[in-house]
Amino acid sequence: MKHNFDNLNLIFDKYPKTQESLIAVLQDIQKEYQYLPCEALEQTSEVLDVPLSKVFSVSTFYNSFSLTAKGDKVIKICTGTACHIRGAKLLQDQLENHLSIKAGETTEDMKFTLEVVACVGACAMAPVVVVGEKYHGSVKVSKVKKLVKAK
Amino acid sequence: MIHITINGKVVQAKDGEMLLTVIRREQIDIPTLCHHEAVEPSGACRLCMVEITKPSWDGWCDYVTSCLYPAEDGLIVNTHAPKVNELRSSILDMFLARHPKSPEIRQLAAEYGVMKTQFEEVVDGDNCILCGICTRICDTMGFKAISMVGRGHGKEVAPPLNMAPAACVGCLSCAKNCPTNYIEYNMKNGGLTIWKKDFEMIACTECGATTITKEFAEYLSVNRDIPFDYFEKCDACHRKELAGTMGRIANWDREARS
Structure with missing residues (x-):
């Protein structure tokens, strides 16, 4: 995928060019592109003077960073204890069927990415599905399709 | 210079020097997998575990990775106490479960009497022990x-x-x-x-x-x-x-x- 990397300099200018800025810069890049493109990692390594191997190590360590392009909307199915008991697996099956992808994958039209997460901290509303930034509680299998109606 | 006791023998050490360095200098053989004198110790393999105590500890002792434990004056170290050997064999037991095909791990485990792991063997694993x-x-x-x-x-x-x-x-x-x-x-x-x-x-x-x-x-x-x-x-x-x-x-x- 081709990107416009002009915005990278704006991100780099926000922080001191030291290795301490690494995570902050990566977070901004993740926000800008929804993932960490290889070129961006290479530039980060150069600008902050951190070896590329260390940049890669940090990028792969944290779950909030992704190295593959994600869809416009990221759907997170919570499978924490409470959600698991209240049928998160059924929601996952339903969404996987509906979007024809497996958890962790992105639809071909780059609209949705399906993710399974451990706990989003909203156990009282279990089962929870997070679409983009919005939390949906007490989701029923029959309701799930509506959450992705953009498709 | 400080003095520590290793396996009953009083030896000299520099203050803050890691125990493993002193132990190796005394030509006492303890196994390590992740140690290299040229690089910072990391305590990843846990095999250099030793028993330490002090007269003031009232009979208590502690088990520490000697590669990361700085020598202190008056420390009493036992590199092959029964409990230490037991700890090392259980660590090797786990290594053997993760890397059953590694000849190096098998040999080291055998030296500590572990011929077969008591855990479930990882079938499709590799031989990287992630010691870094x-x-x-x-x-x-x-x-x-x-x-x-x-x-x-x-x-x-x-x-x-x-x-x-x-x-x-x-x-x-x-x-x-x-x-x-x-x-x-x-x-x-x-x-x-x-x-x-x-x-x-x-x-x-x-x-x-x-x-x-x-x-x-x-x-x-x-x-x-x-x-x-x-x-x-x-x-x-x-x-x-x-x-x-x-x-x-x-x-x-x-x-x-x-």
């Missing part, structure tokens, strides 16, 4: 070409972006220091392949044997002031040359005396 000695050595060498990637059960040693690392010069320090010989490399037809990167080896101008990679020789000549042509001769030919030089010196001596 390769990445630490690569950092110390100054290349910083490889690093730990991912975390948890997906953790592995890999070059950045899983592509041939630009920073690697093919010095082979990672592969040659790997305690389980896990890091693969291929040396043939005057070339070297490691971490998916291909290198050209320098051939000895005298006998044609390969010495080191061009990139490594360039690095050493630029950064360490070793003349590049030093690497254009192999070890054997350097020694032959040295014998010739020594012979000439001996001749001069003889002439000077007569």
